[in-house]
Amino acid sequence: MSHFLILLALRDEGGEHRRHIDSAGTIEGGDVTPDRPLRYLVAVITAVLNKVDSLPLHSRTPIDWGRAALVNPIPLLVDHAFLEKKAANNAMELMTQWPNEWFPGWVETMTGVARDEAAHLAQVVRLLMRRGGRLDRNHRNPYANALRLLVRRGEPEIVDRLxxxxxxxxxxxxxxxxxxxxxxxxxxxxxxxxxxxxxxxxYKVFLKLAYKIGPRGIVEARWQQMLAAEARILADQAPGPRIHSGLAVQP
Structure with missing residues (x-):
């Protein structure tokens, strides 16, 4: 059993419960009851963790990073809000960057991603404001900036952006x-x-589109190069309460 699963199982045994959050930011309950025994919740969590394990990332984040990042959640939420804003902007920019003369489904896909990210932004802002925080005017994300430097110009650009x-x-x-x-x-x-x-x-949508645009072998080789580069870029990030910070977070 992974450290994630152990932690969550112990939390449920201690009387707390897992919940889900809807698009309006409302928390809905899911207590451990005879109808929802602990083994059911553990099975659900296991399924999520298996999906995490299936991600092709070349490095993994230890649980200690999460504990340290959450010591003061306000700056973490501020950083997160800007990430959702930039994710929505990215999808909106890509909306008109379809390859060739036309790409059926492209616009609908990008508008859907932009809508999701804008909804996430609204949720983060509500959490932030309820906890007494406020947004800054400016934000830097050296992790994302370094990744964008990997994008080649010309014909490969759209694949690299995806x-x-x-x-x-x-x-x-x-x-x-x-x-x-x-x-x-x-x-x-x-x-x-x-x-x-x-x-x-x-993540799956962007990767699937990249494979649809370029020759599979070439896209796969480029994907592996970028995965390796991403792990190096993340390792070089400074510590701090940010979603894409280095591992040694300083509260």
């Missing part, structure tokens, strides 16, 4: 799973747990 988008979604997905497992705050745990599935879907 692969970078997939990388960011995949790493965000993994980090949300760590935060959900590490959080003692039930609301934050449920929130990040719910975001995991959405980000997993976005």
């Amino acid at each position: 692969l970078v988008s997939a990388l960011i979604e995949a790493r965000s997905c993994e980090r949300f799973a760590v935060l959900a497992a590490a959080a003692e705050d039930l609301e934050l745990s449920a929130f990040y747990d719910a975001l995991f599935s959405s980000e997993l879907g976005h």
Whole structure:
């Protein structure tokens, strides 16, 4: 049993419960009851963790990163809000960047991703404001900026942009799973747990589109190069309460 699963199982045995969050940011209950025994919840959590394990990332985030990042959740939520804003903007920019003369389903896919990310932004902002936080005017994300430097110009550009988008979604997905497992705050745990599935879907969408555009062998080789580069870029990030920070977070 992984450390994620052990932590969550112990939390449920202690009387707390897993919950889900809807698009309006409302928390819905899911107590451990005779109808929803612990083994059922553990099975659900196991399924989520198996999906995390299936991510092709070349490095893994330890649970200690999540615990340290959550010591002061306000700056983490501020960073997260800007990430959702930038993710929505990225999808909107890609909306008109379809390859060739036309690509059926492209516009609908990108508008759907943009809508999801905007909804996530609204949820993060509500959490932030309820906890007494506020947004900053400016935000820097050296992790994403370094990934975007990998994008080649010319014909390969759209494939590279899709692969970078997939990388960011995949790493965000993994980090949300760590935060959900590490959080003692039930609301934050449920929130990040719910975001995991959405980000997993976005990662798959971007990767699938990249494979549809270019020759599979060439796209696969480029994807492997970018996965290796992403792990190096993440390892070089400074510590701090950010979604894509380095591992040694300083509260």
